[in-house]
Amino acid sequence: MEFLRFLAFVAAWGFMWRWVVKNRGSWNLFIGNLIGAVGGFIVGVVVLSITLSLFPSAHKTEQQQPERAATSEARPAVTKVEPAPVLIPPSESAPAVASDNLPVFVASAAQNQPSPPDSALLPNFSKRLTASVSEKKVEETVGANFVALRKAIGSDPNGDKAILASVMCLPFIQGAMRFPAAAVVTPQAKTNSTRFKDQTYTISNTVTARNMLGDDELYRFDCSIQRLPANDSGYAEWRLLGLKLEKAGS
Structure with missing residues (x-):
């Protein structure tokens, strides 16, 4: 399903880019391609968001099933004590580590x-x-x-x-x-x-x-x-x- 979402994103981006270039009117080719690339990217993001809302990931469904089973039990269950998760401080987050590995x-x-x-x-x-x-x-x-485009990329x-x-x-x-x-x-x-x-x-x-x-x-x-x-x-x-x-x- 994740691969199909990616294909939908790429197809929407490419179709919108091509449509803008073909219907650019009085714009020159450079402006048409630039606007087509940005506009196609935005349309692709919208299509990706729609597919995520219509077809949620499978792991979310699997997480909901144990919760329903727990509420349907009439007798109290023994609580299993698990160690608390280790929280990574912001300074040691994954993006910072990844950036250190860049050439x-x-x-x-x-x-x-x-x-x-x-x-x-x-x-x-x-x-x-x-x-x-x-x-x-x-x-x-x-x-x-x-x-x-700048808003979609973010300010990080x-x-x-x-x-x-x-x-x-x-x-x-x-x-x-x-x-x-x-x-x-x-x-x-x-x-x-x-x-x-x-x-x-x-x-x-x-x-x-x-x-x-x-x-x-x-x-x-x-x-x-x-x-x-x-x-x-x-x-x-x-x-x-x-x-x-x-x-x-x-």
Whole structure:
């Protein structure tokens, strides 16, 4: 049942993403894909919540059966004394232990090469990229869908924010392109990411970009960014640690 719930979540996310892109109207492809990804994620969460309410987990039913049996007994039962459970203090909770086991991000050398006309990348794009992008700036561009995504992910400073990282990578990827508005990241049901210590993520996917000849080329990218501590208003800056772009098939 848990696997079927996951399939329903993925199907709802992908269907909504595709529907938004196909019916984007006057929006360009980048905005359509971004809104489709966020909107599809929200719809997937709603579908998951509905399936949880309609088909509760089996272990809950098993827990209710012993309680009914206990209340139906007429004679008193002998109470079994069990040791009290050991409570783990917040400082020793599972997320903190898991974060200590995360690998440390090691930056590699930046790409630095010319860009011929058949390439969709700017020459020496690594030197042209901005150092960081604010969540507030992306929210002003995307709007309510980005607000809903941040709310769904939560404000836990140690929580997994891979989905948010995949959205925050888009401005950096566009900044490396000759024609930023024509860059379209390949939609996928699950974010392909690697998490490191200190809220650092590497997002891997493909993007379609247009070169100076008017042709669309497919590139593989690895976008490594780090979320810095949020300010008083709750918004954080995402710092670019590395961006690798390579034409698919090369």
